[in-house]
Amino acid sequence: xxxxxxxxxxxxxxxxxxxxxxxxxxxxVVAVDGGYSFVRKAGLTPHVVIxxxxxxxxxxxxxxxxxxxxxHPVHKDQTDAELAVRLCLQSGVKDLIMACPSSTEIDHFLxxxxxxxxxxxxxxPMRARLINHGYLFEVIRDQSVSIHRRKGEVLSVFPVxxxxxxxxxxxxxxxxxxxxxxxxxxxxxxxxxxxxxxVTVRGTALLYYTHPGENLQ
Numbered sequence: 001x002x003x004x005x006x007x008x009x010x011x012x013x014x015x016x017x018x019x020x021x022x023x024x025x026x027x028x029v030v031a032v033d034g035g036y037s038f039v040r041k042a043g044l045t046p047h048v049v050i051x052x053x054x055x056x057x058x059x060x061x062x063x064x065x066x067x068x069x070x071x072h073p074v075h076k077d078q079t080d081a082e083l084a085v086r087l088c089l090q091s092g093v094k095d096l097i098m099a100c101p102s103s104t105e106i107d108h109f110l111x112x113x114x115x116x117x118x119x120x121x122x123x124x125p126m127r128a129r130l131i132n133h134g135y136l137f138e139v140i141r142d143q144s145v146s147i148h149r150r151k152g153e154v155l156s157v158f159p160v161x162x163x164x165x166x167x168x169x170x171x172x173x174x175x176x177x178x179x180x181x182x183x184x185x186x187x188x189x190x191x192x193x194x195x196x197x198x199v200t201v202r203g204t205a206l207l208y209y210t211h212p213g214e215n216l217q
Contacts, residue, residue, distance in 0.1 A: 001028040001047065003095040006084050008112065009034030009055045010102035016133040017042060019213050023097055023131065030088070033080040035099070036060050050087065051080040079108065085115045089124055098130045113137055113206070117160050120204045133213035140207050144200040150192050153210040157187035161203035170197030 005027045012020055021042050028047040031039040034055030039046050046063075050070040053059045059071065072083060081098070088096050096119070100112055112130060116139040119128040130137040138145070139160070147155070147170075157166055159182040168175045172191040180187045192209065199207055 001088065001091045001093050004028040004030055004047075004088050004091075004093045005097040005099060006030045006032050006081070006088070007035035007039050008032050008081055008098060008100045009051075010100060012038045012101045013133065016101075016213050019133055020099055020101065023099055027095075027097070028093075030084055031060075032084045038101075048084075048087070050084050052076070079111060081112050082115055082118070085118065089119070089122055089126070094126055096126055096128045098128075099132070100130050101132050116206055120160055135208060135210045138207045139204065140199070140201050141204040142202055144198060145207060147192060147197040147199070147209060149195060150197065150209060150211060151195055153192050153212075154208075155190040155192050155197065155199070156208040157190075157199065157201065158206040158208065159184070159187075159203065160205055164201050164203035164205050166205075167200040168198065170194030 003026060005023045007029065009032065020038065021044070024044055029039060029044050031046040031049045033051030033053055036046065036049055036056065046067055048068045048070065049060050049063065052072045052074045054074050060069065063069065072080065098112065116128055116130060116137060119126055120139045120141055128139050155171060157180070159180050161182065163179055163181045166175045166178050166180050166187055168190065170193060172193050
């Protein structure tokens with residue numbers, strides 16, 4: 001697998017099924033525990049199904065022989081999402097999307113966002129994003145990122161390193177090599193004001209921006 005999408009457990013609103021289905025284009029599909037329900041309904045064939053399957057009535061059945069099923073015990077030290085991410089790291093995935101449609105269990109959600117930090121600490125050459133139909137998180141490290149066609153959307157940057165140096169353009173509040181310490185709120189709630197915005201970070205950070213639930217770049 002060089003590019004993969006993890007479909008995590010959650011409620012996938014019917015009006016956004018097309019959006020979530022689009023995320024699988026050109027990617028290996030990994031169904032994570034209850035995320036398999038959406039994968040099945042969407043008519044997608046997973047490459048891997050992984051989890052303890054406590055979110056399903058029973059483990060997936062009647063799968064094609066090509067599908068790899070990895071079953072973990074219910075009582076374990078990692079979430080199903082973390083086990084899936086570590087599988088992708090071990091498999092050499094270079095571009096990873098985690099589809100996370102809902103966040104009613106806040107502790108689980110924060111733990112899933114934290115997996116982006118796990119990926120950053122691994123120092124593997126992987127682009128990693130957590131996406132749902134309203135927003136996107138991406139881990140960035142010593143790099144510039146361009147954001148296209150998101151004028152009017154909210155933009156925030158969360159330092160993962162102890163401190164980062166931040167520059168932005170195409171935003172309401174422009175930054176030019178500004179130091180932001182981890183935990184500071186300085187880089188929160190900016191606004192994208194151009195059809196092309198740019199964020200440059202020295203250090204490691206989580207980039208967050210909202211979007212209207214349409215096909216992403």
